[in-house]
Amino acid sequence: MLKIENLHVRVAGKEILKGLSLTVKPGEVHAIMGPNGAGKSTLGNVLAGREGYEITAGTVDFGDKDLLQLEPEERAAEGLFLAFQYPVEIPGVNNTYFLKAALNAQRKYRNEAELDSMQFLKLVREKLRVLHISDDLLHRAVNSGFSGGEKKRNEIFQMALLEPRLAILDETDSGLDIDALKMVAEGVNHMRSAERAFVVITHYQRLLDYIVPDYVHVLAEGRIVESGDKSLAHKLEQQGYAWLEERRLPERSGV
Amino acid sequence: MSVPLLASLEQAFAQLPAAALQAAQLGESRRTHLAAALADGLPTARAERWRYTPLRALERRPFVTAAALAEIDPAVLPAGEGPRLVFVNGVFAAAHSRLDGLPAGVELLPLSQALLGADARDLAHLARRFDASDDTFARLNAAFALDGLVLRVAAGTRCEQPVTVVMVGAPTTTDIAVHLRHLVDIGEGASLRLVEHQLSAGAQAHLVNSLCHVHLKPGARLSHLRVQCEDVAATLFTRTEGVLAGAAEYQRADLELGAALSRHELNIALQGNGARLRSNGVLLADGRRHLDTRLGIDHIARDTRCELTWRGLGADRGRAVFHGGILIRAGADGTSAQLSNKNLLLSPHAEIDTQPVLEIHADEVQASHGATVGQLDANALFYLRSRGVGEAQARTLLTLAFCRVALDDLDDDALREQIDALLAARLPEVAA
Ligand SMILES: Nc1ncnc2c1ncn2[C@@H]1O[C@H](COP(=O)(O)OP(=O)(O)OP(=O)(O)O)[C@@H](O)[C@H]1O
Ligand SMILES: [Mg+2]
Numbered sequence: 001m002l003k004i005e006n007l008h009v010r011v012a013g014k015e016i017l018k019g020l021s022l023t024v025k026p027g028e029v030h031a032i033m034g035p036n037g038a039g040k041s042t043l044g045n046v047l048a049g050r051e052g053y054e055i056t057a058g059t060v061d062f063g064d065k066d067l068l069q070l071e072p073e074e075r076a077a078e079g080l081f082l083a084f085q086y087p088v089e090i091p092g093v094n095n096t097y098f099l100k101a102a103l104n105a106q107r108k109y110r111n112e113a114e115l116d117s118m119q120f121l122k123l124v125r126e127k128l129r130v131l132h133i134s135d136d137l138l139h140r141a142v143n144s145g146f147s148g149g150e151k152k153r154n155e156i157f158q159m160a161l162l163e164p165r166l167a168i169l170d171e172t173d174s175g176l177d178i179d180a181l182k183m184v185a186e187g188v189n190h191m192r193s194a195e196r197a198f199v200v201i202t203h204y205q206r207l208l209d210y211i212v213p214d215y216v217h218v219l220a221e222g223r224i225v226e227s228g229d230k231s232l233a234h235k236l237e238q239q240g241y242a243w244l245e246e247r248r249l250p251e252r253s254g255v
Numbered sequence: 256m257s258v259p260l261l262a263s264l265e266q267a268f269a270q271l272p273a274a275a276l277q278a279a280q281l282g283e284s285r286r287t288h289l290a291a292a293l294a295d296g297l298p299t300a301r302a303e304r305w306r307y308t309p310l311r312a313l314e315r316r317p318f319v320t321a322a323a324l325a326e327i328d329p330a331v332l333p334a335g336e337g338p339r340l341v342f343v344n345g346v347f348a349a350a351h352s353r354l355d356g357l358p359a360g361v362e363l364l365p366l367s368q369a370l371l372g373a374d375a376r377d378l379a380h381l382a383r384r385f386d387a388s389d390d391t392f393a394r395l396n397a398a399f400a401l402d403g404l405v406l407r408v409a410a411g412t413r414c415e416q417p418v419t420v421v422m423v424g425a426p427t428t429t430d431i432a433v434h435l436r437h438l439v440d441i442g443e444g445a446s447l448r449l450v451e452h453q454l455s456a457g458a459q460a461h462l463v464n465s466l467c468h469v470h471l472k473p474g475a476r477l478s479h480l481r482v483q484c485e486d487v488a489a490t491l492f493t494r495t496e497g498v499l500a501g502a503a504e505y506q507r508a509d510l511e512l513g514a515a516l517s518r519h520e521l522n523i524a525l526q527g528n529g530a531r532l533r534s535n536g537v538l539l540a541d542g543r544r545h546l547d548t549r550l551g552i553d554h555i556a557r558d559t560r561c562e563l564t565w566r567g568l569g570a571d572r573g574r575a576v577f578h579g580g581i582l583i584r585a586g587a588d589g590t591s592a593q594l595s596n597k598n599l600l601l602s603p604h605a606e607i608d609t610q611p612v613l614e615i616h617a618d619e620v621q622a623s624h625g626a627t628v629g630q631l632d633a634n635a636l637f638y639l640r641s642r643g644v645g646e647a648q649a650r651t652l653l654t655l656a657f658c659r660v661a662l663d664d665l666d667d668d669a670l671r672e673q674i675d676a677l678l679a680a681r682l683p684e685v686a687a
Pocket of ligand 1: 011012016034035036037038039040041042043052085
């Protein structure tokens with residue numbers, strides 16, 4: 001489904017991703033952990049198509065598409081979703097209006113019939129029920145004045161509504177109370193299926209107790225330096241990242 | 256050297272109906288004002304007030320005045336019910352107006368009729384409103400305006416239904432100069448909503464010069480929405496002179512979608528203690544439009560308040576000029592004044608000039624002003640696109656959101672939706 005090979009990315013003249021490779025198959029859940037500044041959000045942003053990143057080498061295939069050739073909205077319509085580490089506040093744009101516009105734009109791209117207001121509201125109510133979130137956030141402007149936790153809930157709600165094939169969650173668990181964390185996990189687990197994949201970026205193994213990953217990767221200094229199953233997350237929780245240091249050295253000295 | 260525009264107006268004046276120059280039609284003062292306007296000429300860019308808005312191209316164009324009532328398709332008129340006055344090319348259009356069934360205490364009629372039926376006292380009152388300041392356009396207006404809106408609300412009257420005035424520019428074979436003068440008097444403790452439309456019924460390049468006097472007596476309230484959606488080739492000078500007595504409240508929203516050249520002056524004197532003005536507006540300069548809006552808020556009395564929230568958009572090769580002048584005079588203690596003018600540059604070829612000017616001579620004053628010119632927030636744009644919203648639509652949504660701040664606190668939902676729809680209809684071509 002997603003195949004990243006030897007991805008090199010520069011930001012503001014500085015190389016951040018240095019030959020990152022990762023393959024995600026339908027049905028899988030991958031967790032990505034790694035120290036601050038390692039390039040985790042950079043990876044999510046590059047995949048979603050944010051401007052300001054210079055891709056100097058590598059390829060990314062998404063389904064049968066060359067992902068890097070697509071506009072952000074085309075990537076979304078192809079089924080890619082990024083839950084932002086820092087969701088953006090947009091005063092003056094109503095949340096419901098925005099979501100309806102987004103969903104219908106995606107449907108139009110896929111040659112599916114657009115939903116009218118009634119159909120859309122029915123879908124919204126259905127998703128709200130599953131996620132146990134109240135609908136007052138929907139009547140407000142996008143993320144505007146939302147608390148940190150409310151913003152993250154809104155990301156998950158958007159994911160549930162847009163039903164992507166691949167969802168990348170960038171620290172959606174950070175700053176959440178325990179109930180909200182469970183809600184996020186429930187939202188993900190409810191959507192897990194043989195056709196859908198998740199990439200979960202997190203600093204805390206706690207989330208992975210609720211969303212049990214198939215693979216855990218460590219991203220450090222711009223590439224995946226270690227991969228394993230969920231026991232790797234436990235090890236990192238206990239030992240930190242220092243023990244991985246030596247694995248980066250050989251390649252570095254090889255330059 | 257003669258200026259074609261002024262020369263053509265001098266000729267047009269000679270052709271005004273004889274009745275207009277009789278004493279009962281303020282004939283003598285018309286002559287005086289015309290002479291003063293001709294002597295002064297049009298303002299030049301050397302005058303600070305006109306620095307950003309040159310009139311050289313305009314002054315080379317001749318205009319005539321409208322002789323007869325032009326036909327229009329009623330479909331161009333805004334939807335809605337209630338009392339309404341319609342002027343086409345400056346001429347009162349009775350067939351499109353609705354003057355029957357006015358609520359008690361509300362007097363609404365065209366100025367042409369008010370002048371005909373005026374007794375001496377009434378005429379003196381109207382004449383006072385015809386005093387022109389030392390501005391050439393105001394003088395030309397005083398010389399030429401034969402018609403306009405006369406709206407007088409008796410003390411204590413609360414009128415629920417909005418009163419609408421529509422000024423339509425209709426295509427004619429020669430470009431015409433339209434002069435209208437509106438008089439709005441709201442009596443003590445009375446309240447009213449006024450909706451003003453300036454629109455076009457087809458391609459035309461007329462010159463509209465309108466002046467509106469607004470007088471609010473103590474405790475009076477006026478909510479005033481003005482939608483300016485003139486033809487892309489038209490020229491518009493419009494000026495409001497407002498005087499607010501004690502505790503009067505004037506709430507106003509202006510949606511200015513232009514003309515080729517538009518100059519709007521809003522001068523409000525807060526004359527009585529506790530008088531309050533809220534003026535919100537949106538300026539949209541796209542294509543090659545030039546929009547110049549100039550606020551002159553004069554705090555004269557104690558504890559007066561103004562809140563001015565204006566947003567400007569510059570797209571294509573458009574140019575928006577905003578001047579927010581606030582004067583707080585000695586003695587206007589306890590005054591509060593807030594001005595926010597934010598602007599979006601949507602194209603590298605557009606230009607926006609904003610000038611907040613705050614002058615304070617009183618004590619215990621709370622005053623703030625801010626003016627910015629920026630671009631759409633790249634993070635917000637990416638956020639919307641990352642959810643599947645196309646770039647053009649995302650830009651439109653964000654631009655609309657930017658403008659909404661200035662329209663949000665309109666207390667009339669129907670009006671707010673109406674202008675939201677107007678903006679939404681206009682923005683896709685502008686923002687994308
Ligand atoms: N626009 C930018 N300009 C300059 N440096 C940037 C920019 N964006 C990211 N960086 C740098 O790239 C590096 C990787 O940032 P990134 O946000 O991807 O880290 P991260 O792994 O997500 O960290 P965290 O765990 O703190 O969220 C950091 O050193 C960051 O400062
Ligand atoms: Mg990050």
